[in-house]
Amino acid sequence: MVSDFFYPNMGGVESHLFHLSQQLIRRGHKVIVVTHAYGNRAGVRYVTNGLKVYYLPAWVGYQQATPPTFFSFFPIMRNIFVREQIDVVHGHQALSPLCHEAIFHARTMGLRTCFTDHSLFGFNDLGNVVGNKVLKFTLSDIDHVICVSHTSKENTVLRAALNPQDVSVIPNAIAASQFAPDPGAPDPNWSGYWRMRAQVTIVVISRLVYRKGIDLLVAIIPRVCALHPKVRFLIGGDGAKRIDLEQMRENCLLHDRVRFIGSVKHHDVRNVLVQGQIFLNTSLTEAFCIAVVEAASCGLAIVSTRVGGVPEVLPPHMIYFAQPEEDDLVRAVDQAIQAAYLKKVLPTRQHAEVKQMYSWANVAERTEIVYDRITQIHTPPFIERLRRYYGCGLWAGKVFCIMAALDLLFLLLLDWWLPRETVEIAPNFPTRKYKQASERGDHGRTEQRVVVAI
Structure with missing residues (x-):
């Protein structure tokens, strides 16, 4: 799960990420959250039920979002994806540059990607035009899109020129x-x-x-x-x-x-x-x-x-x-x-x-179905990615193709400089043992010590 918006910041996106992650953990999945640092909350933290959160060092701009860089986070994201053995990268919120960058780099690495849109945007001012173009860039090469309402689906399909069959509606929920x-x-x-x-x-x-x-x-x-x-x-x-x-x-x-x-x-x-x-x-x-x-x-x-x-x-x-x-x-x-x-x-x-x-359990079950479907899709060759980016506009399409090519070269450089075989695999949190200890009431006697480096 990748987004600029997560706890300790408060809001609907933050709540969605937390509760969805908790339910997926209960269903037996390993979930990692990647966001930017909030003040003194930086590095790697564990929250409820062993949910690991990476708070990346970054300068925070407007409304708790990081400024778009597209390449600066690639080394650390590659390290996280390899270290945690990630299969699916799920980005949240169109206003999160960190989300767009993670999806972009994940596609370069051949990972499955999914995006959830939590907001509505217009078409009649410069900010929305630029934001919609970035969204089209990100979603032109993605496996599936989730929206939280049918109105949101219509809005996202129009903004990103998507096939409606590639967009699902899974509403929010509450505890x-x-x-x-x-x-x-x-x-x-x-x-x-x-x-x-x-x-x-x-x-x-x-x-x-x-x-x-x-x-x-x-x-x-x-x-x-x-x-x-x-x-x-x-x-x-x-x-x-x-x-x-x-x-x-x-x-x-x-x-x-x-x-x-x-x-x-x-x-x-x-x-x-x-x-x-x-x-x-x-x-x-x-x-x-x-x-x-x-x-x-x-x-x-x-x-x-x-x-x-x-x-x-x-x-x-x-x-x-x-x-x-x-x-x-x-x-x-x-x-x-x-x-x-x-x-x-x-x-x-x-x-x-x-x-x-x-019910968050229902939301997690439906999201799991999306994950199962996209993991069965064959990864497109790089030339197909370029074709998709090229269709994003007369000038923007060419710029996006250049960015994709540079990202691939950057990945090859990183793989040569720091081979994936040398990246230490992070140990999984003992969720089942922690749950059993909690049910017995003796979790104080079953201390678990996990050292994580980033």
Whole structure:
């Protein structure tokens, strides 16, 4: 698994990588995560169930992504692929240059490759045009592509000019046991409880950036507070747009109605969600939005903009949709608040329904099928790779062919300078023995010492 986005950074991609890796380990596979260093977290680390993470030394640019280099990571990635005896390289997120580089180098080494797209992108500005061209370069020579929603699939197929048969839809999921409603909350079937409440809390947990619709949030909070004196907002997350929210609170004198709690660690998200009755998502674009599933699992009513793949995520009775416009969002929030006083569904019942719909075990099983299929495909000859790259554009195609040729020459140089036979094979983590020791409760007496060099 390769991506710029992994723990300790927080987000949907990070959660996806971790939980998918854990389920694949439980299914008997060896999984390695490759990402860039986060502060003091560098080198090789082990996390839950022996999941090994390589935190590569790299300069971090915009939004925790490394700058594109295409060649600088090849020596260390080659060492990892050989050392860990990798069969499949699975890249995540189109905004991750590390992901694109890993897939590119893996194809040069003859490895199987897979890519999962977690976001939606447009076609009408320079940044998206360049990003789509890079994506087309990467996906023109790949075994299979996974998207998290049907809307995301349509978007990726158009951006990268792919054959739809080479793209599968495997949605995100949640660990439902970690997002259970508060068992100590009063029974919401008692209508008098809602009428006697001192306040209704609307929870927002998001990166406070433009793409998440924070400008819309700034506009609707004063209007909702004016319509409903008992409504409070609890906002978790951080980002460039937080200053706009703070200025709105100052200008509208809403210090007692709007509370900021800053960045929220993933294991604390549930404790924040259960403090509210409504979850608000104002995103301008979303491929899936795992946050609304987590909130629904906690028993909250959902208000969301009707964008991207969000309409595919939850059944209509769990969510109130609005267009990404100020007036329509105020209408949807008002509708959710009014419905809260007449709420008929127990949060536990909603949690059970979400638990049946989403499971990481199911995601891992379907991803495993993709791996089985691509490992049966014959590796194309180098001339076929050049033909695919050449079709990426009049000028870009020629540049991509030159890059592929240089990458092959670089690989030959590395194989001569440091033959693969001289690379020490890393020992596998004793997952089965660790699990048995944990079940016996004597893992403290079965110490395992693994020394890893990179």
